[in-house]
Amino acid sequence: MMTEISQFRDQAQRLRQLAQEANKPATIVDPRVITISSGKGGVGKTNLTVNLGIALAQKGIRVGILDADLGLANLDIVLGVIPEYNLSHVLRGEKSIQDVVAMGPAGVKIFAGGSGLYDLANVPQAQLVRFIDGLRDLDGMIDVCLIDTGAGIGRQVMSFVSASQEAVIVTTPEPTAVTDAYGMIKVLHESNPQTRIKIVVNMVNDASEGWAVFERLKTVSQQFLNTGISYLGSVEEDPTVSKSVREQRPIVIGYPNSHASRGIFRLAEELLRVGATDPLPREGIKGIFQRMARRLQRSF
Numbered sequence: 001m002m003t004e005i006s007q008f009r010d011q012a013q014r015l016r017q018l019a020q021e022a023n024k025p026a027t028i029v030d031p032r033v034i035t036i037s038s039g040k041g042g043v044g045k046t047n048l049t050v051n052l053g054i055a056l057a058q059k060g061i062r063v064g065i066l067d068a069d070l071g072l073a074n075l076d077i078v079l080g081v082i083p084e085y086n087l088s089h090v091l092r093g094e095k096s097i098q099d100v101v102a103m104g105p106a107g108v109k110i111f112a113g114g115s116g117l118y119d120l121a122n123v124p125q126a127q128l129v130r131f132i133d134g135l136r137d138l139d140g141m142i143d144v145c146l147i148d149t150g151a152g153i154g155r156q157v158m159s160f161v162s163a164s165q166e167a168v169i170v171t172t173p174e175p176t177a178v179t180d181a182y183g184m185i186k187v188l189h190e191s192n193p194q195t196r197i198k199i200v201v202n203m204v205n206d207a208s209e210g211w212a213v214f215e216r217l218k219t220v221s222q223q224f225l226n227t228g229i230s231y232l233g234s235v236e237e238d239p240t241v242s243k244s245v246r247e248q249r250p251i252v253i254g255y256p257n258s259h260a261s262r263g264i265f266r267l268a269e270e271l272l273r274v275g276a277t278d279p280l281p282r283e284g285i286k287g288i289f290q291r292m293a294r295r296l297q298r299s300f
């Protein structure tokens, strides 16, 4: 009799405990936000962003990809996914975050910026606050956000890159691409010396060519800017890339054993390794927009 009562009491207590656990909000860790840009266009950013995102998602990470390239918004071309609305609609209060997120391969969440985003500095403060606050929903959905910023050192690209804590700069071994990559490192270092810069060399003949390009960039950055950059890795030049673009099927899914895919999987591993060994405070997408808004407002 006694044991039955105490058992009942134990169960009731356990039920209460479970109910409490269910009600307690999970500890939310903001996602890691990484911009992907380049000095020169056409070096393979979009292809890299999409496939790196998928490679990370295949490892069980919740990935978001923000297409912020206004000049050539082309995530949709690589993916065959066309988001109807973008963050500009959210900023204007016309759509919610849920309305602008499209589902891509491997569960990657795709969303676009839209040109209105660069009006951040001009929108009424209350609207800006509402927008930034709403980004919390996005932050809750993902662990890593990759932002395809587009190329060049123009104000729009740089507003994203210099607001990010981690910036991947993509170049090819071609001399003009390397020169423009250095130009971007310089501008980035001047506008935000805190940003950690990581280099990817795309379309290499072999790994040693990638290393040689990185060493050159590292030497000049150290010498003239006194800033350190790190190497994320290289991806080989591979005709399978354009084949998969034509087929609208990301290469890491369609051709996972191709040379280019292997390079991209290595980059994903390295990103995770760096994230684990040298973690940075996570500010999320909310954080990057907060910083962007502050910077844009200051520049007027």
Ligand SMILES: Nc1ncnc2c1ncn2[C@@H]1O[C@H](COP(=O)(O)OP(=O)(O)O)[C@@H](O)[C@H]1O
Residues within 6 Å of the ligand: 038, 040, 041, 042, 043, 044, 045, 046, 047, 048, 202, 203, 204, 235, 236, 237, 238, 239, 241, 242, 245, 260
């Ligand atoms: N590793 C690679 N090997 C061969 N072709 C590539 C590679 N990476 C990208 N490309 C090709 O280069 C072109 C530009 O790629 P894209 O991702 O659109 O560059 P970006 O976004 O920097 O302008 C595309 O035609 C793509 O197929």
Ligand SMILES: [Mg+2]
Residues within 6 Å of the ligand: 045, 046, 047, 069, 072, 074, 150
């Ligand atoms: Mg692109």
